[in-house]
Amino acid sequence: MSQLATTNPAVEPVEAFTKLEQNGAALMPLRKAGLARFSDSGYPTLRDEDWRFTNVKPIAELPFRPTIDPLGQALGQEQLGNVTFGQLSADRLVFIDGHFNAALSQIGDQSSGVTVTHLTSGLAGLERELGSLSIGDDNPFVALNDAFFTDGAVIQIADGQRLAKPVHLLFVTTASEDGEAAHIRNWIVAGANTQGTIIESHLSLGQAATVTNVVTESRIGDGANIEHIKFQDQSNRAFHLASLHSELGRDAQYTFHSIALGARLSRNNLRMRLAQPGIECILNGLYMLRGQQLADHHMVVEHAAPHCDSHEYFNGILDDQSRGVFHGRILVQPGAQKTDAKQTNKNLLLSDDATANTKPQLEIYADDVKCTHGATIGEMDDDAIFYLRARGLDTPTARRMLLHGFAGEIVERIRHDAVREELNALVLGRLEAVHKLD
Amino acid sequence: MLQIKNLQAGIEDKPILKGINLTVNAGEVHAIMGPNGSGKSTLASVLAGRDGFDVTGGEALYNDNDLLDLAPEERAREGVFLAFQYPVEIPGVNSAYFLRSAVNAILKHRGEEELDAMNFLKAVKVKMKELGLGEDFLKRPVNAGFSGGEKKRNEILQMTMLDPRLAILDETDSGLDIDALRIVADGVNRLRSDDNAQVVITHYQRLLDYIVPDFVHVLHDGCIIKSGDKSLALELEEKGYDWLTKEAA
Numbered sequence: 001m002s003q004l005a006t007t008n009p010a011v012e013p014v015e016a017f018t019k020l021e022q023n024g025a026a027l028m029p030l031r032k033a034g035l036a037r038f039s040d041s042g043y044p045t046l047r048d049e050d051w052r053f054t055n056v057k058p059i060a061e062l063p064f065r066p067t068i069d070p071l072g073q074a075l076g077q078e079q080l081g082n083v084t085f086g087q088l089s090a091d092r093l094v095f096i097d098g099h100f101n102a103a104l105s106q107i108g109d110q111s112s113g114v115t116v117t118h119l120t121s122g123l124a125g126l127e128r129e130l131g132s133l134s135i136g137d138d139n140p141f142v143a144l145n146d147a148f149f150t151d152g153a154v155i156q157i158a159d160g161q162r163l164a165k166p167v168h169l170l171f172v173t174t175a176s177e178d179g180e181a182a183h184i185r186n187w188i189v190a191g192a193n194t195q196g197t198i199i200e201s202h203l204s205l206g207q208a209a210t211v212t213n214v215v216t217e218s219r220i221g222d223g224a225n226i227e228h229i230k231f232q233d234q235s236n237r238a239f240h241l242a243s244l245h246s247e248l249g250r251d252a253q254y255t256f257h258s259i260a261l262g263a264r265l266s267r268n269n270l271r272m273r274l275a276q277p278g279i280e281c282i283l284n285g286l287y288m289l290r291g292q293q294l295a296d297h298h299m300v301v302e303h304a305a306p307h308c309d310s311h312e313y314f315n316g317i318l319d320d321q322s323r324g325v326f327h328g329r330i331l332v333q334p335g336a337q338k339t340d341a342k343q344t345n346k347n348l349l350l351s352d353d354a355t356a357n358t359k360p361q362l363e364i365y366a367d368d369v370k371c372t373h374g375a376t377i378g379e380m381d382d383d384a385i386f387y388l389r390a391r392g393l394d395t396p397t398a399r400r401m402l403l404h405g406f407a408g409e410i411v412e413r414i415r416h417d418a419v420r421e422e423l424n425a426l427v428l429g430r431l432e433a434v435h436k437l438d
Numbered sequence: 439m440l441q442i443k444n445l446q447a448g449i450e451d452k453p454i455l456k457g458i459n460l461t462v463n464a465g466e467v468h469a470i471m472g473p474n475g476s477g478k479s480t481l482a483s484v485l486a487g488r489d490g491f492d493v494t495g496g497e498a499l500y501n502d503n504d505l506l507d508l509a510p511e512e513r514a515r516e517g518v519f520l521a522f523q524y525p526v527e528i529p530g531v532n533s534a535y536f537l538r539s540a541v542n543a544i545l546k547h548r549g550e551e552e553l554d555a556m557n558f559l560k561a562v563k564v565k566m567k568e569l570g571l572g573e574d575f576l577k578r579p580v581n582a583g584f585s586g587g588e589k590k591r592n593e594i595l596q597m598t599m600l601d602p603r604l605a606i607l608d609e610t611d612s613g614l615d616i617d618a619l620r621i622v623a624d625g626v627n628r629l630r631s632d633d634n635a636q637v638v639i640t641h642y643q644r645l646l647d648y649i650v651p652d653f654v655h656v657l658h659d660g661c662i663i664k665s666g667d668k669s670l671a672l673e674l675e676e677k678g679y680d681w682l683t684k685e686a687a
Contacts, residue, residue, distance in 0.1 A: 382489065387526040390486050391540035391596060392514035392547070401539070405530030405579065412530075 016068050016148060023120055023150075026127035034146025041140045050139075053325045053357040054267055054296045059239050062179035062209060066148040070099040071174060075205070080104060080170065084231060084426060085201055088418055090168040091116050097173055098150040098182030109165055113158030116167050119185060120151050130187060133217035133245040139269055141241045145215040149185035152214070155198065156189045159221065163196030166416060171202045173210045173238065181211035188218035190226050192249065197416045198228045204235035204262070213241045222249040222276065227257075227415055231423070234262040236291055243269035250276035250305075257414055258285040259423060260295040261430065267296040272310070274301065274336075279308040286315050286410035288427070289322035289354075290434060296325035303336040303369075312343040315410050317403060318354035319434075328373065329361040336366045343373040348380060348406055403431050439464050439635050440485075440505075440604055444496035446660075447484045454480045456660035457496065462604070465632040469646055469671060470639045472657035473679045478639045479523055481657070482608040486520035487513055500604065514540075515547035517603030517634075521593040521610050527581040533592075534576040537562065541599050565598045568628070570621055586613035594625040605629065606637045611645035623648030643675035658683050 044051040094104040100118040287295035316324035347356035360373035388398035414420035487510035542552040
C-alpha cells in the first residue's frame with residue numbers, strides 16, 4: 001500500500017471499496033488482489049521493458065479519481081445520434097464514465113441464445129469467471145481495473161448462435177475534472193460455431209484529462225467467427241488504456257481491428273492465446289496522430305497449438321510531434337508446428353518531429369513454422385507522388401490519395417460493410433481536415 | 439509537336455544529356471535506342487518532369503510552348519504521357535479509383551465532361567479486355583504485387599484511357615515475354631493516329647518488330663549520334679552498338 005500512497009496521496013480505496021462492495025461482495029477477492037498487485041507495482045515507468053517508449057507519468061501525476069459513482073451528467077439521445085456509428089443498425093450498450101445508461105441503450109432482436117447485457121445487471125456466476133483470462137498479466141493497469149471497475153458489457157453467445165445485429169458498445173467520458181477515471185470491464189464469450197460483429201467505441205464529451213481504463217476478456221469458441229472493431233476517438237487530453245485478453249478455440253476465426261485516432265496517450269495491450277489448432281487470428285490496426293499524441297499497440301500472440309495463422313497489420317500516420325509505438329511479440333510454443341505468423345508495421349511520418357518506435361519480436365520454439373515480420377518508417381514516397389502527378393493529378397490530390405490509400409489498407413480489412421464504409425469516410429475526412437496535404 | 443533543341447541535363451553536377459536535338463511531328467513514331475547509360479531514361483524523365491534532374495541548357499518545346507516550364511501534372515493534362523520503365527507500386531490505392539481520377543483530371547482540363555463511375559467502368563473494361571487484364575484488376579491496388587508484365591500492361595491501359603498526344607514509352611518491353619510484348623505493342627499501335635506521336639525508348643530491336651518506327655535514333659553518351667529509318671534498328675541488332683560508338687569517339 002505504501003507505494004500507492006506515495007504515488008497517489010488522494011487515493012481512498014477504503015471508501016471506494018465500501019461502495020463497490022455494495023455492488024457485489026463476490027467480486028471483492030478479485031478487487032483486493034488487484035489493489036494489492038497495483039500497490040506492489042505502482043505505475044509502470046520507462047524502465048519497464050514493456051513501457052520503454054510510453055511514459056505514463058502524466059497519468060500517475062493526475063489526481064486519483066475513479067468514477068465509482070455516475071457523475072450525473074445528463075445526456076440525451078440527440079447528443080449520441082451524431083457520434084460515429086450512432087446511426088448504425090445495432091444493439092447498443094451505452095456506458096457513461098464507466099456506468100451503464102439504460103435510457104440511452106437499446107437491446108432487442110437477439111435470439112434466445114444470445115445475452116447482451118452489462119456486468120452489474122447481476123449475472124449469476126460471472127464473478128467467478130472475471131479475471132480468469134487476464135490473471136497472468138502483470139500490467140499494472142489490469143490490476144487497477146480489477147480493483148476499481150464499475151461496469152462493462154457482457155456478451156454471451158450460445159453454441160451455434162449468431163448475433164442478429166452487431167453489438168455496439170459505446171463508452172463515453174463526460175468528466176470535467178482531471179483524473180476522473182472510468183474503469184470498464186467487458187466479458188465476451190462466443191460459443192462454438194458462433195458468429196457476430198462487436199463494435200467498441202470510446203469517445204469524450206468533455207475536454208478534461210480523463211482516464212479510460214478498459215479490460216476486455218474474451219473466450220472465442222471452436223469454429224466461431226467473430227469480428228471485433230475497436231474505435232478510439234477520445235479528446236486530445238484524454239488517456240486511454242485498454243487490454244484485451246483472448247483465448248481462441250479450435251478453428252476459430254477472430255479479427256480484431258484497432259482504430260486509434262484520439263487521446264493524448266493510448267495504449268492497447270492485446271494478448272492472444274491460440275490454444276487449439278486451425279485458428280486464424282487477425283490483428284489489424286490504424287493510428288493517425290498529430291500534436292503531442294501517442295498511440296501504443298503492444299501485442300503478444302501466443303501460438304500454443306499447431307496449424308494456426310496469425311496476422312498483424314498496423315499502419316500509422318504520424319504528424320507534428322506525435323509518436324506511434326508498435327510492439328509485436330509472436331511466441332511460438334514447442335509443438336506449435338505449421339504456425340504461419342505474419343507481422344507488418346508501417347509508419348508514415350508527415351513531420352520531422354514525429355517518431356515511430358517499432359519492435360517486432362519473434363520467439364520461436366518449434367522448427368516447422370513460417371514467421372515473417374517487416375517494419376517501415378518513412379516519409380511519403382516521392383516516386384509514388386511523381387507517378388500520380390505524371391497521370392495528371394496535382395500534388396495535394398496525389399498526397400491525399402496516398403494517405404488515404406495507406407489508411408485504407410487497414411480499413412479495407414473490416415468485413416462489416418456499414419462499419420467499413422463509415423470509417424473509410426471518416427478517415428478520409430480526418431485526413432483532409434487535419435493533415436497538411438499540399 | 440515536340441522540338442528538342444540542344445537539351446542538356448544532369449543529376450547534381452554530373453551531365454547526362456549533352457545536347458539532344460530531336461523533332462517529333464504528329465503522326466510519327468520515333469524509336470530511341472542506345473546502350474545502357476547513354477541517357478535514354480534521363481531523357482524520358484526530363485520530358486515528364488521528374489524531380490532531381492537539372493536542365494542546364496537547351497529547350498524542349500511542346501506545341502510551341504516551353505514543356506520544361508510545366509509541372510508534371512500540367513504536362514500530363516496537356517497530353518504528354520510517360521509509360522514508366524519501373525511503374526510504382528501504390529498499396530492501398532484502388533486501381534479503378536486512381537485511373538478514374540486521372541482520366542477525369544485530364545477530361546476536366548480539356549473542358550470535357552468527366553466520366554461517372556458507370557461510364558468509366560464501361561470504357562475501361564473494353565480496354566482491359568484488349569490488354570488481357572482480368573476484371574479483378576480494377577479492385578487491386580495500383581501495381582501492388584503485380585507481375586512485371588501486368589505492370590507494363592497497366593501502363594498501356596493508362597495510356598489508352600488517357601489518350602495522350604505524345605506518348606513516351608520508357609523501356610516498356612523490358613521484362614516482357616513475347617506474348618505480353620505483342621499485347622503491349624498492339625495497344626500502342628491501336629493508339630496511333632495522325633494526331634498523336636510516340637517516342638519508344640528501347641534497348642532492343644525486338645519491340646520494333648511490332649511497333650514499327652518511322653525514325654530510329656541512337657543515343658550515346660548524352661547525344662544522338664545517328665538517325666535513320668527502321669533499317670537502322672535492324673543494323674544495330676546485327677552489329678551491336680560498338681561500330682557506332684567507336685565512330686562517335
